[in-house]
Amino acid sequence: DKFELHSLQLELEAVEKQIQELLVRQTELRERRAALESSRVSIQRDTNTLTTSTPCASLHRSRAPWTRSSQVSFTPAPGHHGPWVQQQRKTRARPRPRTSPPPPPPVFEISTRNRFxxxxxxxxxxxxxxxxxxxxxxxxxxxxxxxxxxxxxxxxxxxxxxxxxxxxxxxxxxxxxxxxxxxxxxxxxxxxxxxxxxxxxxxxxxx
Missing domain, CATH: 3.40.50.12690 (Rossmann fold)
Structure with missing residues (x-):
């Protein structure tokens, strides 16, 4: 039938159009992925440069002449006075349950009913x-x-x-x-x- 042939032709055109849109979308996604990978490599390179250029502090201390003290003093440990008090741990405040805001009023009313x-x-x-x-x-x-x-x-x-x-x-x-x-x-x-x-x-x- 001519009608069926015309319908199939329209459907094929719609499918081809969707394929073209998907190809364009695929190209955009690939370009975006390449840009993200390039950005990640650049960030990693900058991090490595920053790490290698950071000066390291010297671990060698100047040796001072060692002298032996003639007197040895002992500091007595402080005595404990009064009853033992158990230290209480600080507890985090529980987050309050979030309540979702009411939905906005509809812009326009749509009457619904049984579709059959x-x-x-x-x-x-x-x-x-x-x-x-x-x-x-x-x-x-x-x-x-x-x-x-x-x-x-x-x-x-x-x-x-x-x-x-x-x-x-x-x-x-x-x-x-x-x-x-x-x-x-x-x-x-x-x-x-x-x-x-x-x-x-x-x-x-x-x-």
Whole structure:
């Protein structure tokens, strides 16, 4: 099928892109390791230089003429007076248990519910749209059919662009299941990803 061939082509492109990113990351890690090893060798060399350049104190003392004392004096040991007192050891104060601070309030609220509820409660056809994760999704309804649309390697905006063609006018759809964002997480653009999700939801609502 042309659709399956196109899907495989997109998935291959996504895999090749990930391989290229991994190769770039491997090169960066190797350069960092080489820099760390060079720094360690430099520090060790400086330490050896400091050790060899430190002057050693002379252990030879000048010999003074030895004279024999004509008188020998003894100092008596001090006597013990009073009861023996046991010396108490100082005990370290036990550290107080640390209490973790309360979590910060959420920036935005996300309503959560049973992810299978939309498919189970609908009595009409359902549509599943997403990236390669939904490729093997097989769902059944009590009434109606489930149509799965898979776009390997697609991001949130890519899925949003396919919504108008999938949700055509006049078709009765009871539930829409969206799965996107896996391919956007690696970009580490949180604010952009939130805007993309908002755009996707608005596109679904307005279609």
């Amino acid at each position: 509820a939309p498919l189970r409660e609908t009595e009409r056809d359902a549509v599943i749209v997403g990236d390669s994760i939904v490729w093997y999704v097989r769902a059944t309804l009590a009434k109606g059919k489930v149509h799965t649309h898979c776009f390997p390697g697609a991001g949130v905006l890519d899925v949003s662009a396919q919504i108008p063609a999938i949700l055509k006018d006049g078709e009765s759809v009871g539930a829409i299941v969206l799965h996107a964002g896996v391919n956007d997480i690696k970009l580490r653009q949180t604010e952009v990803l939130k805007r993309d999700f908002s755009s996707l939801i608005e596109t679904v609502r307005s279609t």
